[in-house]
Amino acid sequence: MRLRDAAFALAFLAAPAAVAHADTMLELSAAGAVEAKPDELRAALTASAAAANAAAAQSQVNDAVTRALAAAKTAPAVTASTDAYSVWHETDPKDVWRASQGVALRSKDGGALLGLVGTLQAQGLAVNDLGWQLTTEARDAAYAQAMAKAIAALEVRGRVVARLLHLTFIGFQRMSVGEDGGSARPMPMMRMMATAAPSGPPNAQADSQTVTATVSGTARLITGE
Structure with missing residues (x-):
C-alpha cells in the first residue's frame, strides 16, 4: 500500500499543471448612425378673429375652421384635425375680444399638403409650423x-482591445442599448409669420436626419489558451 501510494503521488506531481484562465472584465461602448429621410409633412395653422364681443369672435373662428376642414376633405391624402381653442379679452390699447383655434395637417404626400396649406392661407389662416418629420415606423426602422x-462596432472594439492587451476576447457578459440620439427629437420646423395671403403655396424641403443608437457592454477577456 505504501509503495502504491508513493507511486501515485510521484505521478501526480509529474503531471502537467492545468492552464489557468484569468478573466478580465472590460466596460466598452460604441455608437451607430444612419441617415433617414423624413417621410411625413406636417403643418400647424391658426384661425383667429377679433370682435367687440366674445360671441362674434368665436363665430368668426368657428366659420373659418369649418371652411378649413371642408377644404381638407377634398385632399384625401391629408389628415386634418383641430387643435387648441382659445378666447380672451383685451382692454389695452382698446377693448376687444379675440378667439383662435389651431388646425393640424399631416400627410406623406407633400404636394397635396402644401397645396392645401396654400388654400387655407388664402382663406385667412396663418401658418405657424411647417416641416418634414419621421413617422414612428420610419424612425423604428432607422433605429x-x-x-x-x-x-457590430462594439464587438470589433472588444476584439481590438483584447489584441492590444494580448488577451482573448470571449464575448459580452452584459449589454445595454441606449435611447435614440437623433430621431427621437422632431426635425426643426419652418416658422412663418402671419402676413397677407401669399400668391402660391409654401415650400418645404425634406432634409435627411441622422438617427443614432448607442450600446455598452461588459466584455470578457481571458489569458491563456
Missing part, C-alpha cells in the same frame, strides 16, 4: 439599423 451598426 434598428443604427443599433445593428452599434453592436
Whole structure:
C-alpha cells in the first residue's frame, strides 16, 4: 500500500499543471448612425378673429375652421384635425375680444399638403409650423439599423482591445442599448409669420436626419489558451 501510494503521488506531481484562465472584465461602448429621410409633412395653422364681443369672435373662428376642414376633405391624402381653442379679452390699447383655434395637417404626400396649406392661407389662416418629420415606423426602422451598426462596432472594439492587451476576447457578459440620439427629437420646423395671403403655396424641403443608437457592454477577456 505504501509503495502504491508513493507511486501515485510521484505521478501526480509529474503531471502537467492545468492552464489557468484569468478573466478580465472590460466596460466598452460604441455608437451607430444612419441617415433617414423624413417621410411625413406636417403643418400647424391658426384661425383667429377679433370682435367687440366674445360671441362674434368665436363665430368668426368657428366659420373659418369649418371652411378649413371642408377644404381638407377634398385632399384625401391629408389628415386634418383641430387643435387648441382659445378666447380672451383685451382692454389695452382698446377693448376687444379675440378667439383662435389651431388646425393640424399631416400627410406623406407633400404636394397635396402644401397645396392645401396654400388654400387655407388664402382663406385667412396663418401658418405657424411647417416641416418634414419621421413617422414612428420610419424612425423604428432607422433605429434598428443604427443599433445593428452599434453592436457590430462594439464587438470589433472588444476584439481590438483584447489584441492590444494580448488577451482573448470571449464575448459580452452584459449589454445595454441606449435611447435614440437623433430621431427621437422632431426635425426643426419652418416658422412663418402671419402676413397677407401669399400668391402660391409654401415650400418645404425634406432634409435627411441622422438617427443614432448607442450600446455598452461588459466584455470578457481571458489569458491563456
